[in-house]
Amino acid sequence: MKSGDLIISVFLFAVFGWALAQSASWPWEARALPALASGLGLLLVLILVVPRIRQIRLFEFRDVLPVSDMLALFAFLASVASVILFGVFWGGLLLVLSYTYFALGRNLPKALMASLPILLLPLLERALQVQFFQGLFRLSSPF
Amino acid sequence: MLDALWIFVSSPTLLLWLSIAVPIGLFFGIVPGFGGKLAIISVMPLLFRMDPASGIVFLISLHAVVHTGGALPAILFGIPGTGPSTAMLADGHAMARKGEAVRALTASTAASVIGGVLGAVVLAALVPFAMTAVTWMSYPEIFFLALFGILFCALLSEGALAKGLLTGCFGLLLATVGAEKIFGTHRFTGEHQFLWGGIDLITAILAIYAVPEMIEMAAARKDDTADAKIHQRTDVLRQQWLGLRDVLEHRWLTFRTSMIGAVIGIIPGLGGDVASWFCYGHAAQKSKTPEKFGKGAVEGIIGPEAANNSKEGGALVPTLFLGIPGSSGMAVLLVALVPLGISPGPRLAVDQPQLVWIMVWALAASNILAGLMLYLISFRLNAIARIRAEYLVPYVYLFVLISIFLSSGEWRFYLVMAGLALVGYAFKKFDWPRAPFVIGFILGPAAEDALVKSLGIWGGTFFARPASLLIIAVLTLGFVRLSRRMIRQAAQNAARRGEIR
Numbered sequence: 001m002k003s004g005d006l007i008i009s010v011f012l013f014a015v016f017g018w019a020l021a022q023s024a025s026w027p028w029e030a031r032a033l034p035a036l037a038s039g040l041g042l043l044l045v046l047i048l049v050v051p052r053i054r055q056i057r058l059f060e061f062r063d064v065l066p067v068s069d070m071l072a073l074f075a076f077l078a079s080v081a082s083v084i085l086f087g088v089f090w091g092g093l094l095l096v097l098s099y100t101y102f103a104l105g106r107n108l109p110k111a112l113m114a115s116l117p118i119l120l121l122p123l124l125e126r127a128l129q130v131q132f133f134q135g136l137f138r139l140s141s142p143f
Numbered sequence: 144m145l146d147a148l149w150i151f152v153s154s155p156t157l158l159l160w161l162s163i164a165v166p167i168g169l170f171f172g173i174v175p176g177f178g179g180k181l182a183i184i185s186v187m188p189l190l191f192r193m194d195p196a197s198g199i200v201f202l203i204s205l206h207a208v209v210h211t212g213g214a215l216p217a218i219l220f221g222i223p224g225t226g227p228s229t230a231m232l233a234d235g236h237a238m239a240r241k242g243e244a245v246r247a248l249t250a251s252t253a254a255s256v257i258g259g260v261l262g263a264v265v266l267a268a269l270v271p272f273a274m275t276a277v278t279w280m281s282y283p284e285i286f287f288l289a290l291f292g293i294l295f296c297a298l299l300s301e302g303a304l305a306k307g308l309l310t311g312c313f314g315l316l317l318a319t320v321g322a323e324k325i326f327g328t329h330r331f332t333g334e335h336q337f338l339w340g341g342i343d344l345i346t347a348i349l350a351i352y353a354v355p356e357m358i359e360m361a362a363a364r365k366d367d368t369a370d371a372k373i374h375q376r377t378d379v380l381r382q383q384w385l386g387l388r389d390v391l392e393h394r395w396l397t398f399r400t401s402m403i404g405a406v407i408g409i410i411p412g413l414g415g416d417v418a419s420w421f422c423y424g425h426a427a428q429k430s431k432t433p434e435k436f437g438k439g440a441v442e443g444i445i446g447p448e449a450a451n452n453s454k455e456g457g458a459l460v461p462t463l464f465l466g467i468p469g470s471s472g473m474a475v476l477l478v479a480l481v482p483l484g485i486s487p488g489p490r491l492a493v494d495q496p497q498l499v500w501i502m503v504w505a506l507a508a509s510n511i512l513a514g515l516m517l518y519l520i521s522f523r524l525n526a527i528a529r530i531r532a533e534y535l536v537p538y539v540y541l542f543v544l545i546s547i548f549l550s551s552g553e554w555r556f557y558l559v560m561a562g563l564a565l566v567g568y569a570f571k572k573f574d575w576p577r578a579p580f581v582i583g584f585i586l587g588p589a590a591e592d593a594l595v596k597s598l599g600i601w602g603g604t605f606f607a608r609p610a611s612l613l614i615i616a617v618l619t620l621g622f623v624r625l626s627r628r629m630i631r632q633a634a635q636n637a638a639r640r641g642e643i644r
Binding site: 002026033044068083092104117128 | 188189191192305306308309312313315316318319323325326328330331354358359361362533534536537538540541544545548549554557558560561564565566568569570572573575583587590591594595598599
């Protein structure tokens with residue numbers, strides 16, 4: 001059994017177990033599907049993990065997640081944070097600029113050029129007559 | 144049917160959306176690394192202001208032609224634009240190396256057009272059947288169909304049967320988050336008021352499907368342009384004629400593989416890769432010169448390409464009429480129908496028949512238009528095929544974030560998206576199938592509604608209806624097959640471990 005499979009199995013076991021425990025006090029109409037899904041899920045985790053329990057060995061975190069993947073995940077979480085704080089336009093600009101800066105070999109002028117299409121976002125906002133998320137800092141877009 | 148055709152051809156708006164969608168779809172197919180799913184995700188913010196007919200024409204046309212464009216980088220550079228284009232890569236690229244790139248492209252385009260149109264014919268032929276079938280379906284059957292969809296997808300997850308069922312259960316469980324309909328019981332919401340309405344569908348599906356794709360693209364940048372040089376002759380018109388003649392000569396192969404593709408498309412969970420490879424094998428098996436396969440056999444292009452496009456028509460059958468997406472692309476398409484106010488499921492063909500027929504016409508028309516466009520400019524498309532998909536990743540990701548906010552109207556769903564995206568990334572990284580999750584999540588509310596109503600009306604014997612018994616019989620057969628395969632796999636694994644020791 002791979003280390004990743006074990007991590008996901010443990011995660012799902014915890015989720016299904018918690019869900020089954022939560023649903024115990026609900027009326028049957030509310031409980032029917034969550035109990036069915038989590039009960040079946042628990043059973044399947046056991047079927048998946050128990051026969052292979054002797055194969056499980058200690059692993060190093062680097063085996064599960066290489067450095068490039070960890071960096072990509074960190075960048076993803078940072079981009080979510082920047083959009084939540086600064087909104088779709090400014091957070092998006094930060095995301096596109098930093099991404100293209102590294103993707104284009106740390107070339108700032110090229111990265112700036114590649115980020116130009118983001119100026120279309122406020123126009124799209126106006127054309128669709130919708131308000132994109134402004135961010136917790138409420139920064140308005142330049143147009 | 145003909146009313147819908149008249150509405151379609153006489154509406155400048157629908158024709159305009161068709162002509163906008165086709166080049167966008169081709170572009171997403173041509174740029175290696177993208178595909179139908181990311182194409183739909185990128186245009187999703189536009190859908191929030193569209194009327195249903197325009198939106199459906201736009202979506203269907205965009206999605207239908209992606210694989211037609213995917214053949215181009217496969218032939219020119221040996222890089223598949225989309226996953227299913229891999230099947231024709233060896234022969235297509237071998238022809239390009241011999242200086243027959245335009246001939247290969249023309250054969251591929253013509254086969255794609257014929258396949259796409261025949262796929263639309265299969266869809267059209269099944270619409271009346273869907274209208275009849277809906278009359279014998281009630282709540283128990285809808286509940287069992289939801290289970291059937293999850294089971295089928297898990298069954299087809301090669302080597303990951305239990306994992307597929309587990310992700311399906313996880314999807315079902317997440318679908319129950321929020322206030323329950325009858326008593327308003329708050330389930331798994333904690334103190335968070337924004338979860339009372341449940342987890343937003345677009346947020347969940349984009350987080351599990353789209354975001355992991357983009358994280359992976361960002362993490363694994365590679366140089367795609369190494370083999371970009373091809374020898375092109377100037378006799379383009381002659382090669383175009385040869386390509387068309389190839390398809391005419393192999394017309395029965397084109398027809399057969401189109402039909403096979405459409406049937407494979409109907410089976411939920413199989414997808415374009417299976418259709419393409421199966422038809423590649425079929426073409427090689429029926430060929431008079433099988434030794435040429437892999438070295439530039441035109442049948443090796445025609446078979447997979449026809450199947451690739453015809454499968455779209457087939458895949459729309461379970462997606463639209465059962466609400467069970469036939470492939471991951473169809474799952475995203477299903478989600479994209481939400482902003483348009485279209486609810487796929489057994490009632491669609493009865494409640495909105497005109498919309499269904501417009502889809503059929505859009506599917507056929509978009510394939511023809513894509514064929515014409517590629518035919519006219521195929522030998523000038525090298526530049527687009529050289530665009531590297533990873534440069535467009537942040538923009539597509541931004542469109543994902545916009546779609547999530549427009550759909551949910553609540554910034555906290557970005558946090559839900561981040562959490563689910565990490566789970567989705569783990570699923571992708573460790574080969575846990577995500578299609579059953581999507582099906583479980585999409586069908587969860589309908590399955591719960593049907594289960595509670597069935598128990599309320601018929602009690603514990605709700606399954607004793609003829610249609611339910613039929614579905615249960617199929618489910619049981621599925622389970623028998625599932626357990627036999629699991630036992631066989633376990634035995635094989637044990638034997639392998641024994642060999643290693």
